[in-house]
Amino acid sequence: MRAGSGRDRRAVHHRAPAASGRRGLDHRPHVVVIGAGIAGLAAATGLAERDIDVEIIERRPYLGGRVGGWTENLPDGTAIAINRGFHAFFRQYYNLRALLRRTDPQLHRLVAIDDYPLIDGHGRRDTFRRLPRTPPWNALAFAARSHTFPLQDLRRIDARAAAPLAAVSVPGIYDLLDHTDAETFLQQINFPATARHLAFDVFSRSFFAPPAQLSAAELATMFHIYFLGSSEGLLFDVPTSNYDTALWSPLQDYLISHDVRIRTGSTVTAVEPAGEGGFRVRAQDGRDIAADAVVLATDAAGLRRIVENSPQLGDRVWRASIERLRSAPPFLVYRIWLDKPVAPHRPAFLATGGLAPLDNVSVLNHYEQQARTWAARHGGAVLELHAYALPAQLTPAQERDIPARLRARLNRLYPETADARILGEHLQWNQDCPLFGVGDHAYRPTIRTPHRRLVLAGDGIRIDLPVALMERAATTGWAAANALLTQWGLPGHDLHTVPTSGRNALLRRLATRYATATAPAEDLR
Incomplete structure (x- = not known):
């Protein structure tokens, strides 16, 4: 199967502008990509593959953003793989898959989920x-x-x-x-x-x-x-191991092979216009970076904060569009390590409706290597419970109550878990996903900004193509790279989507x- 295409013969091929010869700068352009989630990594890849000098700055200590992965320890000292929660890699995520194919051409590090009950x-x-x-x-x-x-x-x-x-x-x-x-x-x-x-x-x-x-x-x-x-x-695919090992560590090596510099654990505070259409990127550690162009690929809160601290950036209308960006209600990802297995017929992923606060149950040891290894060693199971769209203001008592309610729902759905002991648990409360509210689309900022060489990317950024979630992040990342490459007369990257009508x-x-x-x-x- 060709990269970027799937089974659907009616998928739409959006061709990138052709090269017109290097122009606009008399040196190799230096681009700072702020944010190393899917959008930022796609933008960095698109630029680096055209011999642009790219530097990535990420506030977290890991790559992947909300699809990042890292390692922590259970109370007994066992090292365990952690991520921000289950993500479904649908077959129509053509542009995300194009990014992953850079290091995994046949996508062997993804495995198919055979049911989605x-x-x-x-x-x-x-x-x-x-x-x-x-x-x-x-x-x-x-x-x-x-x-x-x-x-x-x-x-x-x-x-x-x-x-x-x-x-x-x-x-x-x-x-x-x-x-x-x-x-x-x-x-x-x-x-x-x-x-x-x-x-x-x-x-x-x-x-x-x-x-x-x-x-x-x-x-x-x-x-x-x-x-x-x-x-x-x-139906969809999921990574065969934690996101860092399956997806982002290989891509990091790929980017480094293209001379991309990656700084994690560094927060950008402001972006200021500089001479000749360039920018000065200011970091919290006091470091200033001169850039010919900037890709802002942060979440909504990070974008609002940077723009607020950069009074010379953009115009009144554009700044107002950034200020209007909202985050969706908070959500909880609750991972538990049990001393007993679930029944073997339990699906890897179960979605629920009308069972608040539970939205889905994942049996990680059915597909993720690290969870499978732990479950085999302990004769247990690794489960993940999600609770979305929770009230914005929860008291400490309510916060403590939600995991108990999630476990009660789990015990009703999977009775074999009722008498299982919890050997470890990990709770993540987050509120950093974009809200796609009523009437928001007309005011949502697009990839292009009032500055020719400042572009936006992310799953909250408007792009008039039929994409969503991780695929919107990847698509805006590639499109942001294309917007800069066109200015320098360099070829862009083709995009693919489901039919536009x-x-x-x-x-x-x-x-x-x-x-x-x-x-x-x-x-x-």
Whole structure:
């Protein structure tokens, strides 16, 4: 299989601008990439491969950002692999996979998950196993065999109002639905309440936001990316070992072989415009770095902080767009090491709906080498429990209560864990994922900025392509590199995405009628 392509013959190939001869600088450009998450690493790779002098600055002591990995110790001194939590590497993540192929051309360090079951509070269970890959047959087959899609409820769906779900066009879907929250939209189309937890809440909470806070346009785009717009399917791959060893240590070696300098544990405080279109990057340790160009690839909070401390950066409108960026509600990743195994038939990954605060359960020793080694040595299991979109303000008592509630949910779902002893536990509370709220898209900052040689990248940055989550990070990283390479007359890097519009002509016509019927009167003049 070619790098950047998947099974879907209708995946879109976005060609990069061709080279026009080196111009713009009379020396090898020096670019500082701030942030070593997926976006920053993609940008650094794209630049370094075109012989740009690249320096990466990362505040954490490891690479990968929210997909980073590191080592800690259990109470008995055992070294254990830790990361920020489970991530699904979907087959339609073409641009992320292109990055990983730099060090793993056949992606041998990823392993397929053979099922993606969903279960709700009433014990109803759905699965994406053995579904047809081609839309719309995948959706029809899923609904036909699902326990949560009663036929009488499906007949009540407002087909005209629901048409945008099956006829997504990016960026047009944002004009159509970004003013509505996902929960209201589902109510408007009369989507079956019994199916909502599994069909849409799981998608919504994957963005770390409850449906009432998520833009309906983002929900529709997700449905397009993962289901009705792509034939890659909803099954996915996961790394065979912790993220640092499987993904980022090999990529670090690759970047170093391209003369990239990487500084971890260093926080950038400000970026100031300098002479001849360049910049001065100021670090917390007092070091100043002269740069011809800068890629800002931090999370939303880091970007806001840097811009706030850089009063000469950008203009009023742009700075306001940065200030508007919001983080999604907090979430908890709770990893436990048990002295007993789970039943062998338990899936590697289980998504839940209506079982608050639990959102998913991962059995890490079913696929991750370090967890498998520990479980075999101790005759136990390594599990990870996620709780997304938690209240912003939790008392200490509430914080202590949530892990206990997660364990109670686990014991109900997997009864064999009820009498298992916990030999180690690791809790991570975080609130650093972008919020894709109602009406945010029009104001979201794009890759380009008021400064020609200052570009943005990250999963919270706007790019008018059908991408999400890790793939949005990778895509904006490559695109940020392309934006700079074009200025120097150097060739960029091609991108691939799922189709940019719905695959079915009839549904596209229905969606157009819906847009006309729901447009404000002033928009129809």
